[in-house]
Amino acid sequence: xxxxxxxxxxxxxxxxxxxxxxxxxxxxxxxxxxxxxxxxxxxxxxxxxxxxxxxxxxxxxxxxxxxxxxxxxxxxxxxxxxxxxxxxxxxxxxxxxxxxxxxxxxxxxxxxxxxxxxxxxxxxxxxxxxxxxxxxxxxxxxxxxxxxxxxxxxxxxxxxxxxxxxxxxxxxxxxxxxxxxx
Amino acid sequence: xxxxxxxxxxxxxxxxxxxxxxxxxxxxxxxxxxxxxxxxxxxxxxxxxxxxxxxxxxxxxxxxxxxxxxxxxxx
Numbered sequence: 001x002x003x004x005x006x007x008x009x010x011x012x013x014x015x016x017x018x019x020x021x022x023x024x025x026x027x028x029x030x031x032x033x034x035x036x037x038x039x040x041x042x043x044x045x046x047x048x049x050x051x052x053x054x055x056x057x058x059x060x061x062x063x064x065x066x067x068x069x070x071x072x073x074x075x076x077x078x079x080x081x082x083x084x085x086x087x088x089x090x091x092x093x094x095x096x097x098x099x100x101x102x103x104x105x106x107x108x109x110x111x112x113x114x115x116x117x118x119x120x121x122x123x124x125x126x127x128x129x130x131x132x133x134x135x136x137x138x139x140x141x142x143x144x145x146x147x148x149x150x151x152x153x154x155x156x157x158x159x160x161x162x163x164x165x166x167x168x169x170x171x172x173x174x175x176x177x178x179x180x181x182x
Numbered sequence: 183x184x185x186x187x188x189x190x191x192x193x194x195x196x197x198x199x200x201x202x203x204x205x206x207x208x209x210x211x212x213x214x215x216x217x218x219x220x221x222x223x224x225x226x227x228x229x230x231x232x233x234x235x236x237x238x239x240x241x242x243x244x245x246x247x248x249x250x251x252x253x254x255x256x257x
Contacts, residue, residue: 031219088255
């Protein structure tokens with residue numbers, strides 16, 4: 001990994017990570033998401049059609065969450081404003097490569113985009129849908145939100161030089177603790 | 183569905199602000215981070231969407247996305 005790539009991290013977000021912003025018990029993932037969305041040295045990506053489909057499912061999300069459509073739209077717009085959508089045509093070859101790297105073909109566009117943006121991270125709740133070791137060989141690390149945080153913590157312990165990132169992690173834990181106080 | 187505006191008064195402990203400053207986090211990043219986290223927390227607080235339903239919904243969205251992707255790219 002060269003110095004420039006080390007500075008800016010590419011992170012591909014699964015739809016389940018984005019939708020966790022609307023789930024009450026997902027405070028930890030929301031804190032991770034807030035940090036990812038606000039950091040200048042992290043670039044977030046999602047396949048274009050996946051974003052369109054999330055928006056097309058708004059009425060159903062609204063019905064199941066009992067939240068007004070407008071509120072969900074506001075939250076999702078706040079999130080999507082900080083995520084770059086990538087047209088599938090630009091990573092068709094990588095999607096085809098990804099066929100053999102997923103256990104559920106519905107995840108091919110996410111794995112394909114992660115390969116296109118490698119070295120990259122793929123953040124998901126469904127690690128079992130991805131052939132993690134094979135993707136790692138292609139410079140794609142598949143993590144759950146908690147693993148993602150732990151990974152950076154480990155990185156800090158090993159390299160002992162990313163003071164700023166350690167600060168962000170401490171801040172995350174403080175925010176989480178503050179929220180959980182009655 | 184009843185809609186209401188809620189204003190959240192958020193007091194950030196000086197210790198946390200100081201820690202952010204010492205850690206090199208810009209006030210702009212810090213404010214953005216808090217706004218995002220606060221918004222998600224406020225909204226999800228009243229949401230009835232369970233984690234199980236969310237995962238199911240996500241799978242449905244990805245299935246639809248994949249079908250459209252295959253069609254668009256002639257896969």
